[in-house]
Structure formats: structure tokens, C-alpha cells
Amino acid sequence: GNSVTQMEGPVTLSEEAFLTINCTYTATGYPSLFWYVQYPGEGLQLLLKATKADDKGSNKGFEATYRKETTSFHLEKGSVQVSDSAVYFCALSEGDYKLSFGAGTTVTVRA
């Protein structure tokens, strides 16, 4: 079956630091890949997505590139802010009406 593995948190950074959250996946075909973010006390919201190999998704300074050869979709941001403190979820969807989520990575950014 499909699965997503994310790096374990929690991750604590200082403002303006570089953030990377690793995500690898297992799928039988060619899934679409997503990063969702959950701010404290809220539901999840889409951060970015990529639907085919070598696509790069980007939003709010975050980027992730769909790497088929390494089955990865790592999330990066060059300079984080306190407002980026949240839980980040990698997810995939492949030919069915559901998303398979990773375990989530809690990120805390200190001023």
C-alpha cells in the first residue's frame, strides 16, 4: 500500500534559520504529493503540491521538488519566521479518494 515517512520532530529553530523537513514515500504508481500545514488550534491547509516527477511546488517561501528517483518530496524554506511554527504533514494521493499522511513534524521557531 501507499505510505509516507517524514522526519521525526520536534524541530526547534531560530528565526531566519534554514528549514528542511524530509519526506519519502512508497507508492505503486505515480502519486501526487502534498505538504499540508496545521497552525495551532486550526485545521490543516494546503501549503504546496506537485503532481508529477520533477515538478516543484512553492508557496509562502516554502519549496518542495517531486523526486521520483529518490521517492522524496522534501520541504525547504530558506529563512523561517516565528509565524511558521506549526505542524507540517507530507501526504500523497494515488488514484483513489483519499490522502495518505505522514506522521507530521512539529516545527517551533524562536524569536
Added chain:
Amino acid sequence: DTAVSQTPKYLVTQMGNDKSIKCEQNLGHDTMYWYKQDSKKFLKIMFSYNNKELIINETVPNRFSPKSPDKAHLNLHINSLELGDSAVYFCASSQASPITDTQYFGPGTRLTVL
């Protein structure tokens, strides 16, 4: 203006009780979902409905019964609540398949079973 709304936001109840959580979306989407998020933030799909028809049931106990009276609503009824049902439940919707369509999540319902 709320895209996906859930009620109640908090639900505290005793073991053995029956409770319902309501979900409504005003986005005109065809597909709705229920997810369960445990205390470690792990998120797992429970059900998915497309045009009021059940299309995914992820081995959820029979005590959980979703009901979709129309495309804009997907309610979750839980019978004989157990301690292990304590979690945050999220409703979501998408236009069609989540492969290409963004899922929009509600704010969550925190269920505590005592």
C-alpha cells in the same frame, strides 16, 4: 464565509454515550471526508463520500456511522463511545479526487471521552 464548518468544537462525554458531530461545506464540492487525529498528531482517514455515496471506509468500527443528507453535509455519529475514541476529528472536502484537488479542512472537533 467559513468554507468547512464543524460543530461542536469541543465535546466532552462519558463512556457508553452516543454523540454526533456535524459538518457543512459551502464550497460546492462533491467529495467530503472524515479524519481522526490522535494525541501524537497522526492523521488517518476514516470515511470518504462522493456525491452522497460512501466510497472509502477505512476499517472503522461499526460504532461510527457517517450520514450524508446532501452534498454539502457529512455528519458523524458515534455509538457507545470508548476512551480510545478521544481525538480531534476533522471534516474536509474537495471538488473531486484529492489527486489534483485541494482538500479544505474544517477547524476540528476535540472529543474527550471520560
